[in-house]
Amino acid sequence: MRIVLLAFAFGAAWLQMQASLPQHPGLVSLLLLPVCLGALLLLRRRHLVVKAVAALACGLALGFYWAAWLAQLALAPQLAQADEGRDITVIGTVxxxxxxxxxxxRFNFAVESAGGDVVPPLIALSWYAGFRDEITSEVGDVQPGERWQLTVRLQRPHGNANPHGFDYEVWLLEQGVRATGYVRPAPRVDTPNLRLDSFVPGFGNVVQASRAALRARIMRSLRGKEYAGVIVALVVGDQRAIPQSDWQVFNRTGVSHLISISGLHITMVAGMFALGAGALWRRSFFTDRQLPLFLPAQKVAALAGALAALLYVLLAGFGVPAQRTLYMLIVVALALWLGRITSITHVLCLALGVVVLLDPWAVLWPGFWLSFGAVATILYATVGRMARHTQADASRWQRARAAIALGAHTQYVVTVGLVPLTMLLFAQVSLVSPVANALAIPVISLLVTPLSLLGSVLPAPLCDWILLLAHFLVQMLAQVLDWLGARRFAVWTAPVPPAWSFCWAAFGTLWLLAPRGWPHRWAGMLSWIPLLTAMPSSPPPGQLWVTAFDVGQGMALLVETHRHRLLYDTGPAYGLDSDGASRVIVPYLRARGIGQLDGLIISHSDTDHAGGAISLLENVPVGWLSSSLPDGHPAVDFQRKLGQPYLRCVAGQRWSWEGVHFEMLHPLAEAHHDITLKPNARSCTVKITAGKHAILLAGDIEAAQEGELFVRARVSLAADVLLAPHHGSGTSSTQAFLNAVNPSLAIFQVGHRNRYRHPKAEVYERYGTMGIMRLRTDVEGAVGMTLSDDIQAASYRASGARYWYGPRDTER
Structure with a gap:
């Protein structure tokens, strides 16, 4: 059974790596189930190896086709392409x-009717207080379970596609969301945006309304408090109010797993309810009914614990760690009720199977592997090895020592055992994690979480006092964590390891955690050497690597030579706490093991080019900054505050790195002092030559600057690859300029369905008429290029194709 369940999970994971779904997965699943069951029954008396192979094959096939069937069903609701970007009136519930x-x-909206239009049953909406250049509208006070009539504009699911980046499209698929959009001011008087019903009864609506009520109560009691978002996360699992700066501290200290409704918290709550229910039942609730004679107290305790866990998991939003704990507790409760002794490994594998059965996309997220990996590691390294001083006749001191030893050993096992997996998933491991968790686990799990839960349900003013106490404890803990995370040695980083390195390190870790008496257990740590000391890959001398990121409507390119790295632009600002650097560039650099940049060029001050500058400078050391930014710009001040060189980009600047030559073509020095020029006109324009080929990065220069370059530096413009000026706008890419550059490949860094309609149809066609190969990041995802004696280009959506990506319409 365990082999079947493990293989089932890996079969589902295998499906998630496919570029397309198999034919008729539902029918195949229905046919496979009796065939596999029959095969396992027929082979149950065969040799152990034969049974294991049969179980493995059956589990893989069932997991693969089951996941494919659910994926096919999830992809079926589809918004018609003709309905993208037009006003639709929908009625439904929050x-x-x-x-x-x-x-x-922002909220999800369950559509009930759409006035004759075909709209997916669940959509994700944003309601802005004025949006772009459109009419300002008042944002409705939407609450879970309310029925609303809304005018919306929708699009099919789409997200930025970058190596080592978050896949927004599959996340939406997992949530059942098949369209995204925003609320529009109602175009007609008879279809206003208005609330139709204050609450629509339903199980899901009751759960979400309860979560909203608890969150509102906590935020009222902790209004203006810095860590109110942490308290909310511990009670209802909503982590969105925790700022990115706090997450950086939690991640660097390795305690982020505690800032949620984790398995540890669920087990603790379930245990408290089980103990309380069992104690009351044994005493018949202090009556003379002798209830244990009708039903044993152990069964009542198990039932109470399972129900408490279910309630808490519903509040958590049903995350994978919470699901894993819930299913394990339910299996244990069922085993106790049925009078069957069950192995802990059977419990774990059954929980694994149920998670994947209900949510085959769970295997794509780090939390799935870390959650089950942590429990499996603890079982491997502790079961049957820590039984001393737990007998009934042991003294309190002996039991206390045994409990402390078990806790310390468990923390050691988790910290050491998850090193290979943590490096594979995050390309870093926290060195201060053991100390941080030794402080954070008792504070968060034993004090803050119970106080937060208690404070969220007690009447005022008692709830305010308790929640303030919980917040004070979090605040004190955060100061210690901030100090630990600020240490230089807090985090060890290295590139994401290849498969062989990860497997070797995992094998060595199992050796290290083997039972006492195992020969040379310490030698297992030597297997980490390739994992932790790997260096980031780089091109050979004279060769150039260029990565054009998919950052939406903005620019960001990483240029790599043999020993140097340069970033051109930092992507747009998405919001107050999110930008192209924090979302795309920094995660990519971390996964590659790139700990610093030799140079950063910010072409000009527009937010779609400089929006991620501060995030980048805060997270990645930069040797020098060159830009056309005005004095007083935050990025310039920040760079100077760090004591790093800053210079303005000026035509004529030249340098070489390992046989690759860089030349600044624009702007002229006097352009920096001309207040009549727009920022676009001062865009830093760089030509990079590697071997026989060159790439021209033109920022947002427009027709006037193109004409100036044509006159002043016509010969220098020739390049094989061109970053389309101003994202392919109608004010750039003149015919004379394109003739002078004469590229064979053009990159358009544009956002999906951007409001500027970049690239303009006539400009895009101009490139096509010249026979230039055109690659758009909104269609292709990130584009990687290699320049040396020839030019090679690969798009992320093509090389890493997945079945949930829609067809690529390169002619849009």
């Missing part, structure tokens, strides 16, 4: 916990 932010609110 189906999630709304997230309030400065510009408005």
């Amino acid at each position: 189906a999630s916990l709304p997230y309030q932010f400065q510009q408005g609110v």
Whole structure:
């Protein structure tokens, strides 16, 4: 059974790596189930190896086709391409916990009717207080379970596609969301945006409304408090109010797993309810009914614990760690009720199977592997080895020592055992994690979480006092964590390891955690050497690597030579706490093991080019900054505050790195002092030559600057690859300029369905008429290029194709 369940999970994971779904997965699943069951029954008396192979094959096949069937069903609701970007009036209910932010609110909406239009049953909406250049509208006070009539504009699911980046499209698929959009001011008087019903009864609506009520109560009691978002996360699992700066501290200290409704918290709550229910039942609730004669107290305790866990997991939003704990507790409770002794490994594998059965996309997220990996590691390294001083006749001191030893050993096992997996998933491991967790686990799990739960349900003013106490404890802990995370040695980083390195390190870790008496257990740590000391890959001398990131409507390119790295632009600002650097560039650099940049060029001050500058400078050391930014710009001040060189980009600047030559073509020095020029006109324009080929990075220069370059530096313009000026706008890419550059490949860094309609159809066609190969990041995802004696280009959506990506329409 365990082999079948493990193989089932890996079969589902195998499906998630496919570029397309198999034919008729539902029918195949229905046919496979009796065939596999029959095969396992027929082979149950065969040799152990034969049974294991049969179980493995059956589990893989069932997991693969089951996941494919669910994927086919999830992909079926589809918004017609013709309906993208037009006003549609929908009626439905608010189906999630709304997230309030400065510009408005975000929520999921369950569609009941759409006035004859075909709209997916669940959509994700944003309601802005004024949006772009459109009419300002008042944001509705939407609450879970309310029925609303809304005018919306929708699009099919789409997200940025970058190596080592978050896949927004599959996340939406897992949530059942098949369209995203925003609320529009109602175009007609007879279809206003208005609330139709204050609450629509339903199980899901009751759960979400309860979560909203608890969150509102906590935020009222902790209004203006810095760590109110942490308290909310511990009670209802909503982490969106925790700022990115706090997450950086939690991640660097390795305690982020505690800032949620984790398995440890669920087990603790379930245990408290089980102990309380069992104690009351044994005493018949202090009556003379002798209830244990009708039903044993152990069964009542198990039932109470399982129900408490279920309630808490519902509040948590049903995350994978919470699911794993819930299913394990339910299996144990069922085993106790049925009078069957069950192995802990059977419990773990059954929980694994149930998670994947209900949510085959769970295997794509780090939390799945870390959650089950942590429990499996603890079982491997502790079961049957820590039994001393737990007998009934042991003294309290002996039991206390045994409990402390078990806790310390468990923390050691988790810290050491998850090193290979943590490096594979995050390309870093916290060195201060043991100390941080030794402090954080008792504070968060034994003090803050119970106080937060208690404070969220007690009447005022008692709830205010308790929640303030919980917040004070978090605040004190955060100061210690901030100090630990600020240490230089807090985090060890290295590139994401290849498969062989990870497997070797995992084998060595199992050797290290083997039972006492195992020969040379310490030698297992030597297997970590390739894992932790790997260096980031780099091109050979004279060769150039260029990565054009998919950052939406903005620019960001990483240029790599043999020993140097340069970033051109930092992507756009998405919001107050999110930008192209924090979302795309920094995670990519971390996964590659790139700990610093030799140079950063910010072409000009527009936020789609400089929006991620501060995030980048805060997270990645930069040797020098060159830009056309005005004095007083935050990025310039920040760089100077760090004591690093800053210079303005000026035509004529030249340098070489390992046989690759860089030349600044624009702007002229006097352009920096011309107040009549727009920022676009001062865009830093760089030509990079590697071997026989060159790439021209033109920022947002427009027709006037193109004409100036044509006159002043016509010969220098020739390049094989061109970053389309100003994202392919109608004010750039003149015919004369394109003739002078004469590229064979053009990169358009544009956002999906961007409001500027970049690239303009006539400009895009101009490139096509010249026979230039055109690659758009909104269609292709990130584009990687290699320049030396020839040019090679690969798009992320093509090389890493997945079945949930829609067809690529390169002619849009």
